[in-house]
Amino acid sequence: MEKNYLLAKIFALFSLIVTAIPFYSQTYCSPSYPSGCTNWRITQVTIPEVGFTNSFAAGTCTSERDRTSVVINLNTTTNYTINVSTTNWTACGMAIDFNSDGDFDDAGENLFLPTYIANQNQTYTGPFTIPSSVAAGNYRMRIWNRLGNSGAGTPTADSACATYAYGTWTDYTVNVLEPLSTSEITLSSAKIYPNPVSDVLTIENTKTIKSVEIYDFNGKLLRNEFPKNSKNTIIRLPDLVPGIYTAKIISDKGNQSIKFIKK
Template identity: 30%
Template sequence: MIKNLSFKICIPLLGILGGISVNAQCNAVSSFSENFDAYSCCNIGVVPTCWDSVLLNGASQIISSTQPASGTSQIYQNGYGAGKISIVVMPPITNINAGTHQLKVKMKANSAGYLEFGYIKDNLPDTFVVLQPININNTSYNDAAAQRTFTVPTTVPDGMRLAIRNPGTSFAGHYWDDAVWEPIQNLGTHESDILSEIKVYPNPFSDIINISDVKDVKTVTISDAVGRVMKTIAQPETTLQVNDLQKGVYFVTLHFKNGTEKLFKVIKN
């Protein structure tokens, strides 16, 4: 058996030296569960085998032992200021855009924090695409808000990898633990087909957003690029009037009656 290999390289980005930890020879998996307990504090850029770490302009990412959600260790991301970006890249997965799985992870911060959930190509920081902003106001994993669940649009291209980015816009130290890529619970084959087929359009939009099928949708929330909820629509119709929204990027989340969610990134022009 060929073992997974890990090595670290440094590349210049915009004249500033950035570090990227790269894992090679890792086969894509259909699920994973990681509590980081096989790794110890406190070397910069340490992540599990088949995960990767991108650190730019003095940003910090380590394995931390400061009151993890479980066991002995967790991920810690820190850094504030222009270009101080850290990205933790998850292992390659075969079903990133199948619409059948979700990422569950526990998060906290030592003050008001902000991270971003998204995807990346080949660990190149400029290719990171935000799927969902993450505002973190809880300072303990014991808070109910610590448990986060993220769904992934079926429009994500093949070959992408899930990632969590600290863009350096918050002074906070961000902690997260117990990351699991798992099947969406109570999602039968028929429901999975429906979930994967639902579309939100047009994109970009002007005054209306259409939803292709709302019979199983309980509510719709529309958030801005930094996670503030701009609209909550109960029992939505197939056409939503959104002419009061300003131009920019928004996240439309469909909350289904069976407890699942589906998120779309849209742009108002």
């Protein structure tokens, strides 16, 4: 009986300790649009290099702001293009919370703040790059309306957490990938074209090509081609989806990796 009583006390103490331990999850600031968003909103976001397209139906400007279940895989030091379509004379911004502190106002986190263009419906296009200093992992991306009918934003202009007039915002998850691990000799003897490519990729080298490996942006090997001891070869790629790929050219003098875009 005493043994059971002691065990009961130990279990009760353990339960008290466990329930007393705080569990933290990062909370995020949000911009506000007190004038409404029904007709002033984001309609589509695309990043063509990774085949990402996400659209917004009418009537979802508040109910579908949290899209963090949608994951976008990106690499560091790679040039990407973002296209954000807006309606009713509003512009946009894009930022990523690289230090995961719940806001997007730290240095280097605002990646796309285009100038307002006074059109009712406008697609804003611009380049962005994930810095090489960013560790692999998941980060929150925010896209929000600013300028035009949205206003400049207060108290901090252009902030992803400011108060605006008309508009809305949405959040995604960006998965920054581990860089491709290579132990290759750095060469400059090979070239590929066209880039971007539609169906047929041509590879020319000053050395004899032994094989060509095609990797996707996750570093997964998709194909291994074996030319017939030639310095030039073509690879047909009609089955690849649009995105960024790497061609690893293996020759009798070393290896070279070249990124290309499938459109």
